[in-house]
Amino acid sequence: MSSKLSFDYSAAKKFISPTEVEMMKKAVQMAKEQLISGMGPGSDYLGWIDLPINYDKDEFNKIQKAAEKIKADSDVLLVIGIGGSYLGARAAIEFLRHSFYNSVSKEIRKTPEIYFVGNNISSTYMNHLRDVIGDRDFSINVISKSGTTTEPAIAFRIFKKLLIDKYGKEEAAKRIYATTDKSKGALKNLATSEGYESFVVPDDIGGRFSVLTAVGLLPIAVSGADIAKLMEGAASMRKHCLEAPYEENDSLLYAAIRNILLKKGKTIEILVNYEPSLHYVSEWWKQLYGESEGKDQKGIYPASVDFTTDLHSMGQFIQDGQRTLFETIVNIENSSSEIIIEEEEVDLDGLNYLAGKSVDFINKSAMKGTLLAHTDGNVPNLLVNLPMQNEYYLGQLFYFFEFACGISGYLLGVNPFDQPGVESYKRNMFALLGKPGYETQREELLKRLEGQE
Numbered sequence: 001m002s003s004k005l006s007f008d009y010s011a012a013k014k015f016i017s018p019t020e021v022e023m024m025k026k027a028v029q030m031a032k033e034q035l036i037s038g039m040g041p042g043s044d045y046l047g048w049i050d051l052p053i054n055y056d057k058d059e060f061n062k063i064q065k066a067a068e069k070i071k072a073d074s075d076v077l078l079v080i081g082i083g084g085s086y087l088g089a090r091a092a093i094e095f096l097r098h099s100f101y102n103s104v105s106k107e108i109r110k111t112p113e114i115y116f117v118g119n120n121i122s123s124t125y126m127n128h129l130r131d132v133i134g135d136r137d138f139s140i141n142v143i144s145k146s147g148t149t150t151e152p153a154i155a156f157r158i159f160k161k162l163l164i165d166k167y168g169k170e171e172a173a174k175r176i177y178a179t180t181d182k183s184k185g186a187l188k189n190l191a192t193s194e195g196y197e198s199f200v201v202p203d204d205i206g207g208r209f210s211v212l213t214a215v216g217l218l219p220i221a222v223s224g225a226d227i228a229k230l231m232e233g234a235a236s237m238r239k240h241c242l243e244a245p246y247e248e249n250d251s252l253l254y255a256a257i258r259n260i261l262l263k264k265g266k267t268i269e270i271l272v273n274y275e276p277s278l279h280y281v282s283e284w285w286k287q288l289y290g291e292s293e294g295k296d297q298k299g300i301y302p303a304s305v306d307f308t309t310d311l312h313s314m315g316q317f318i319q320d321g322q323r324t325l326f327e328t329i330v331n332i333e334n335s336s337s338e339i340i341i342e343e344e345e346v347d348l349d350g351l352n353y354l355a356g357k358s359v360d361f362i363n364k365s366a367m368k369g370t371l372l373a374h375t376d377g378n379v380p381n382l383l384v385n386l387p388m389q390n391e392y393y394l395g396q397l398f399y400f401f402e403f404a405c406g407i408s409g410y411l412l413g414v415n416p417f418d419q420p421g422v423e424s425y426k427r428n429m430f431a432l433l434g435k436p437g438y439e440t441q442r443e444e445l446l447k448r449l450e451g452q453e
């Protein structure tokens with residue numbers, strides 16, 4: 001077993017020549033130089049680079065204390081946030097904790113149930129969540145870097161009322177934890193005026209790079225996962241990313257290879273897993289790469305599948321559809337639990353040939369077989385190997401993808417740290433909702449919508 005995450009593109013060698021990898025070296029090194037010197041575009045948002053060795057220890061202790069209080073006084077924690085203020089925490093909790101975290105008995109889980117809200121505008125979802133909370137004790141961690149995002153603001157208004165109705169204003173304020181900008185935004189103002197305990201999203205860390213700040217760490221700590229180990233893993237990967245030479249640098253090579261493949265018309269990258277617990281890691285990764293690279297009419301479209309589940313739905317397309325795809329498999333080398341297939345006296349289901357084999361061995365065989373089949377179908381397959389499913393290696397994985405994302409964005413010639421395109425839908429939504437200041441756009445949009453009827 002290797003002691004760190006490793007990137008392996010040996011299965012894709014028929015699509016990529018050693019010369020191409022060598023020829024990318026200079027560009028990658030320049031991108032790295034730009035990134036770490038802060039000379040590239042978006043350099044106001046590079047706080048994540050040194051975060052794993054440079055984080056605010058007082059804030060970290062405060063997070064752990066708050067987590068202990070929530071664990072002690074709440075059956076349920078609501079985590080309100082969207083995008084980067086949601087996906088990292090959910091990815092970590094689903095990856096690190098029980099597959100049925102909220103449903104398993106409290107004796108096994110030992111920590112509060114955790115539900116995510118404010119990541120959609122569905123009244124059905126929110127009403128159903130009220131049913132789940134029932135009359136149990138709960139707390140809220142509301143997370144918004146800008147403090148002005150509509151989805152979490154709506155959910156917060158609704159669930160804050162529930163909390164106040166249950167506990168009264170004063171006690172409710174003690175059960176609200178706000179993670180936001182240190183000085184500005186509606187949420188910060190509310191937190192200050194109501195006296196909520198607050199945590200800071202540093203100015204120089206964008207939402208999608210914020211999982212290792214209080215944004216991710218407070219909910220992750222409440223779930224019982226070890227956030228110190230998570231930071232340790234990220235710190236070890238930071239060292240590797242910064243110090244390992246190009247030829248041995250997993251993150252630099254991943255950035256290089258995906259850009260080589262893009263130049264060959266592989267415009268869609270599918271992140272693949274064989275463990276359901278990685279589903280939200282893929283969702284986190286999609287925002288990281290989608291918001292960072294998809295601009296100026298450029299970028300690799302980040303998609304994801306959960307195998308073997310999706311082999312029975314998307315498998316046909318990947319094997320045989322339009323040849324614009326490549327796959328990156330996140331492979332957990334050593335499964336954390338084992339089931340052995342038992343022999344049955346009468347082999348009615350025809351599975352006795354598997355007797356004595358572990359379910360993980362079967363899963364890995366499915367992975368290897370699929371990798372070869374997809375490669376034969378002209379879909380290059382890359383591998384990101386994680387030795388085990390724990391906090392340390394998840395910290396490595398987060399940092400590995402973040403660093404590669406910065407490099408890859410610069411290779412592509414975009415600013416990987418802004419997201420101007422997200423504003424378009426917001427402007428239209430505000431205009432249609434009649435938000436003050438959007439009167440002219442409202443008229444125009446209403447006319448356009450009438451024309452469509």
Ligand SMILES: O=P(O)(O)OC[C@H]1O[C@](O)(CO)[C@@H](O)[C@@H]1O
Nearest residue numbers: 083084085144145146149207422
């Ligand atoms: O933390 P905030 O400011 O509520 O933003 C949530 C998400 O919304 C976006 O700003 C896009 O609108 C993402 O970049 C961000 O992760």
